[in-house]
Amino acid sequence: MTRTSDSLPRLGLGTYSDDDQAQWTENVRTALDVGYRHVDTAQVYENERYVGEGIRSSGVDRDEIFLSTKTTHHDVPETADEVPDAIDGCLDRLGVDAVDLLYVHWPSGIYDHEAVLPAYDEAYEAGTARNVGLSNFTPELLDEARDTLDAPLFAHQVEMHPLLPQEELVAYAQRHDHWLVAYSPLAQGEVFDVPEIREVAEKHDATPAQVSLAWLLAHDNVAAIPKASSREHMRQNLEAGELELDDEDVSKIDSIERRSRQIDPEHAPWNW
Template sequence: METIEVQGTSVPALGLGTWQLTGPTCTETVETALELGYRHVDTAQAYGNERQVGLGIEAADVDRDDVFLVTKLDGSNRDATSVRQSTRESLNKLGTDTLDCLLIHWPNTPWMAPLEETLDAMNDLVDDGVVEHIGVSNFSPARLDRARELSDAPVLTDQVQYHPYWDQRKLLDYCRIHDVLLTAYSPLSRGGVLSDPALVTIGNRYGKSPAQVALRWLVQQEGVAAIPKASSREHLEANMAIFDFELTDDELAWIRDPSKTKTGMQFVRSQLPF
């Protein structure tokens, strides 16, 4: 597994996203992924599956210290007391004493606690040794910049939707300048990339699927990790098989510049709840 060095920390370039994975399926998927070589697992309080993720990690024949484990604060847990209490509840559900990274899931809204209060409480958890790193999710460059200003602990990552139909160049440029990891969720545009003509053509050159090309496109970019969701062993294995080929500069540019029509269609698709 390739890793990305950010702020002196090694983060596996490919992780397992667990959104919508529940019950025994979630546990089995996490266990299988770790046995296949995944070492980066992402969950969230809002997913309702932290306990199942923890059981999967426990069941796998992998040392907990070798797993980069991430969870995210729910929108209802942004005041100082809730941050501390809910994080310790997450630790209990996950069956671990420490988190590798705790994220703010979405930007704080006006009716939530101030961002500074949330970050101060997260900083306290870092000081207490129960959280190794903190980060954010779905933050624009301006919001990320503000979070970095307010936090004593470095912001390790901004986890955002990123795929060939969702341009994140401004955010990526900011992250590279400030040594922040960009973690790409929904990297396959909820299946939207699977029939993309450019990805099909490029994939045929390397004996790879469009999904594998899209994932390779992401992790080949400096400072980008990807956390695709998968539940079958076949898809987990396929997602891992992206480190034995390399895209050319022309191919990288071709993938980055899809038609505006397709980009708009995939934007709509990405917002649908099904």
Template sequence: MQGIPRLGFGTYENDDPEQCAESVRTALEVGYRHVDTAQSYGNESAVGDGIAASDVDAEDVFVATKLATGNLAYEDAVETAHESVERLGVDSIDLLYVHWPINSYDPEGTIEALNDLYEDGVIEAVGLSNFRIDQLDAAIERLDPPLAAHQVECHPMLPQEDLRAHAVDHDYALVAYCPIARNQVAEIETIQDIAAKHDASPAQVSLAWLLEKENLVAIPKATSEAHIRDNWGAQELELDEEDVAAIDGIDERRRIVDFDAAPWNQ
């Protein structure tokens, strides 16, 4: 796993153009260098505006986006990837994910499109998102470039041990969305206690725990400057072995993103 900044800035549901652009600009000026969006978020242009408005050179920003589930047939994937490049205002996309292996996902056609987009320099790396392990293995067999990342929900109440192990074994990043479980981590007594011990926020504790894991990247979303800065500060929190073991031992399980057609329900 190389080249992906380990603490990124998520933009899910950040769909007011002015607010999105401002929050991206703020995040970059705070220190983030990894911005995550998706075609289905409807905010790629606003993300591009935020990057352009910041005092950070666009070439220093790692930009990731995702193909929408209706855009996974070969021609649709190729065409809309080019459109994403234009909306984002970048020369190429640093990391392009398949958002979900559902609807128009075709292991042959979709992966062929990704291979060609990579070969043509439209994208710099390929990612997958919300795949089961068997789906990951089938996709990896078809990919020409190495798999760079797999993005899934991951936090102390959904630690994804099997997917984390798969990421380490195949040397790609496991990118954690909902890394603070939409702040439901603040309801967990163990995390509350560790936060109090370190004079930190529960969100910082959850993010620090994730960043302690091998090959793990976290992309918390935020809009206000206070939350953007709070999440960024997680990198300064040093959990001790007792803290990590206590969080590892949380036995409550919650999945935030779930629906009948999700791969893990098939």
């Protein structure tokens, strides 16, 4: 799979973890060996150096890998003036001249569209960020950012899974023709015990994780970045891209009434 500036492998590897960031060198190398070509990280994950090492040691050509990272977290960096240096820091730690996608991680803390977004435009113009994205935005904040950015909005990354279907943001992505990239796409394991998902999984001789990922990919303009550390789980997740759900399956999953949000900090814009 050859990367182009307007393509995104719809299943990627999420790399957030609470501990042992050094594991991501081997995890990324394993994922690329299994067949992944989309890797997602962030400044505050504190693993960009290991992700970069995994890419360089994988034997997969850099041009075949869609690499994304994020900065401008709620409290990193400390001022808007530091955002250009933070972007450079991401590239330095990854050991690359450019990333394929650079996200604003949160629209909170130091974030102000007029102060922060010009640094992303500058990275886009310089070619160090081949595409620009946003993460954890509301529709109103997306409108504001799109009006401010000169660079086209390529992706919006948010939590999305069958227990948090994000209908409004999916429709927004489809209407404005950008990707919605789903993080925590398995609701940190909560989807495994949902009866409707288990029924569809049994019907297709698949796992609940595969069904949940296939449900995400049944939506136009949606990609997903499940985290996995074992080769077998990586392989299973990637195979979800070949699982085709029928209309009955999708309707059954859509009918789930249970709702759950895994990532819900006080600084999130939906809590303002």
